[in-house]
Amino acid sequence: MADDSSSSAPTKTEKKSWADEESDEEVPSPADPPLVGSKDVEQSELNKIESLSISEDKCKDDKIESLSISEDKGKDDKIESLSISEDKGKDDKIESLSISEDKGKNEDEDRDGGDGLLENPEDTDIKAVTTGESVYSSALRFEDLNLSKDLLKGIYTEMRFHRPSKIQAISLPMILTPPYKDLVAQAHNGSGKTTCFVLGMLSRVDPNKKLPQAMCICPTRELAQQNQAVLLKMGRFTGITSFLAIPADSANYVPISKLPPVTDQVVIGTPGTIKKWTSARKLSTREIKILVFDEADHMLAEDGFRDDSLRIMKEIQSSSTAGCQVLLFSATFNDAVKAFALRVVKNGNQLFVKKEELTLDKVKQYKVYCPDELAKIEVIKDKIFEFGQKVGQTIIFAHTRNTAKMLHQTLSKDGYECTAVQGALSQEYRDKIIKEFKDGLTKVLITTDLLARGFDQAQVNLVINFDLPVKYDFPSEPDYEVYLHRIGRTGRFGRKGAAFNLMFSDRDRMIMEKIERHFNHTIPEVGDWQSEEDFEKALKDAGWRMMKSMGELGCGE
DNA sequence: AAAAAAG
Numbered sequence: 001m002a003d004d005s006s007s008s009a010p011t012k013t014e015k016k017s018w019a020d021e022e023s024d025e026e027v028p029s030p031a032d033p034p035l036v037g038s039k040d041v042e043q044s045e046l047n048k049i050e051s052l053s054i055s056e057d058k059c060k061d062d063k064i065e066s067l068s069i070s071e072d073k074g075k076d077d078k079i080e081s082l083s084i085s086e087d088k089g090k091d092d093k094i095e096s097l098s099i100s101e102d103k104g105k106n107e108d109e110d111r112d113g114g115d116g117l118l119e120n121p122e123d124t125d126i127k128a129v130t131t132g133e134s135v136y137s138s139a140l141r142f143e144d145l146n147l148s149k150d151l152l153k154g155i156y157t158e159m160r161f162h163r164p165s166k167i168q169a170i171s172l173p174m175i176l177t178p179p180y181k182d183l184v185a186q187a188h189n190g191s192g193k194t195t196c197f198v199l200g201m202l203s204r205v206d207p208n209k210k211l212p213q214a215m216c217i218c219p220t221r222e223l224a225q226q227n228q229a230v231l232l233k234m235g236r237f238t239g240i241t242s243f244l245a246i247p248a249d250s251a252n253y254v255p256i257s258k259l260p261p262v263t264d265q266v267v268i269g270t271p272g273t274i275k276k277w278t279s280a281r282k283l284s285t286r287e288i289k290i291l292v293f294d295e296a297d298h299m300l301a302e303d304g305f306r307d308d309s310l311r312i313m314k315e316i317q318s319s320s321t322a323g324c325q326v327l328l329f330s331a332t333f334n335d336a337v338k339a340f341a342l343r344v345v346k347n348g349n350q351l352f353v354k355k356e357e358l359t360l361d362k363v364k365q366y367k368v369y370c371p372d373e374l375a376k377i378e379v380i381k382d383k384i385f386e387f388g389q390k391v392g393q394t395i396i397f398a399h400t401r402n403t404a405k406m407l408h409q410t411l412s413k414d415g416y417e418c419t420a421v422q423g424a425l426s427q428e429y430r431d432k433i434i435k436e437f438k439d440g441l442t443k444v445l446i447t448t449d450l451l452a453r454g455f456d457q458a459q460v461n462l463v464i465n466f467d468l469p470v471k472y473d474f475p476s477e478p479d480y481e482v483y484l485h486r487i488g489r490t491g492r493f494g495r496k497g498a499a500f501n502l503m504f505s506d507r508d509r510m511i512m513e514k515i516e517r518h519f520n521h522t523i524p525e526v527g528d529w530q531s532e533e534d535f536e537k538a539l540k541d542a543g544w545r546m547m548k549s550m551g552e553l554g555c556g557e
Numbered sequence: 558a559a560a561a562a563a564g
Contacts, residue, residue: 272562
């Protein structure tokens with residue numbers, strides 16, 4: 001299972017100067033040296049927080065400090081302000097600091113190569129809470145992290161990263177500095193979370209020990225596969241192997257009892273299969289030092305994978321000799337799950353994005369009222385499909401497998417080229433469809449919430465909600481987290497993205513209103529679902545040029 | 558009724 005197939009296909013050249021996730025790579029050009037320390041980095045406006053090491057001030061009373069620093073950086077004045085506020089519990093010390101970076105508005109040109117694709121993905125507030133004595137300073141460069149030579153080589157030559165993204169700069173020291181504390185970390189969709197925990201796993205593993213030492217649990221098989229691909233790529237020169245614990249294709253099913261025990265050092269998989277392997281005693285957990293929950297809020301949600309997750313965690317904690325570091329990563333943590341997560345990792349460090357910051361204004365969102373379902377389909381066919389194809393790739397989300405299937409059949413029948421994936425299909429077929437989409441062979445993919453989370457494909461510029469995401473025990477309530485994750489499939493790492501929400505009932509209107517209120521963000525409506533001009537206006541407002549000049553857009557091919 | 562899982 002630990003094969004070396006790095007599934008990422010080099011697709012296109014895009015300039016970027018910070019770390020990103022797997023499929024976001026540039027075309028390899030070995031002549032290119034890593035750019036850390038070069039001019040490219042110096043003029044970047046990011047991560048000037050490296051000098052910020054927090055020392056603890058032990059006054060008896062709660063105390064809030066705020067300081068602001070402004071720096072003149074030459075050509076474009078950038079001002080950073082950071083405020084540090086300290087809250088003290090009764091006797092345990094907790095620090096919380098929030099770092100906000102305000103930037104001038106004219107620094108983009110030299111970074112994004114003029115294609116207008118990259119904006120400021122890092123322009124966010126992250127609130128950090130650390131516990132205990134540890135003092136962390138943000139990592140400006142990957143060199144600051146004491147990584148092995150082999151790992152650094154993978155980062156630069158395979159991943160082609162230049163320097164840590166913001167979430168990486170802050171979280172990696174927390175993950176990698178002993179004593180290894182647990183961490184709950186929230187960061188925006190497409191900001192490079194995968195790299196954080198993959199690096200964490202790779203650097204905690206002893207390549208000479210041939211048994212599992214790190215584990216990553218994911219909500220879907222597709223995500224497990226994607227994460228494994230990232231890990232294999234980043235860790236290519238380390239010799240570390242990995243085991244993908246997802247259900248075997250029914251065609252070549254072999255009972256676990258007949259299979260050899262796992263000797264790979266990193267296990268990545270879905271909860272059920274991991275449980276199966278451990279309870280069959282074919283997957284040893286006694287030396288697992290780091291346990292990662294990707295999409296952790298869902299993994300710990302009551303209606304998600306809470307039971308499985310807790311069981312696996314307990315199993316590891318009770319069998320592991322040296323103790324196991326737990327990392328919880330997600331873009332979303334609603335209050336209920338957040339509270340639960342903080343009970344699960346009581347003495348850990350925390351990184352949270354301010355709630356107001358969470359809505360992705362980088363993704364332009366629209367709503368379209370349609371009189372009936374047929375009209376929704378016509379909107380996709382006549383107003384969005386062709387545009388989406390030209391501009392990049394499109395994902396259409398439907399609420400059920402059946403709707404996804406129906407939509408796929410309806411569109412295909414009329415000659416609209418698209419594919420569909422959902423959980424009822426065979427694993428082999430799912431893999432094939434995903435691969436075709438990741439390779440850019442297909443442009444429009446219809447799916448369920450199977451792909452709502454984590455699916456990373458930089459070329460997705462358009463998301464369509466054919467159905468709005470609702471809670472299933474309470475269908476008049478929107479599922480805010482799923483909404484955020486769905487639209488987060490586009491606008492990855494600061495690229496341009498747009499999302500269309502198709503509505504056809506009063507209930508849908510209500511749901512959209514609730515979504516707008518929740519994120520405190522007005523979503524403009526495309527006035528008339530039949531009006532070409534209304535859609536063009538929306539797309540133009542989203543930053544896309546019109547059809548005729550599409551060739552210059554520079555984002556499709 | 559998304560997702561994961563079952564032998």
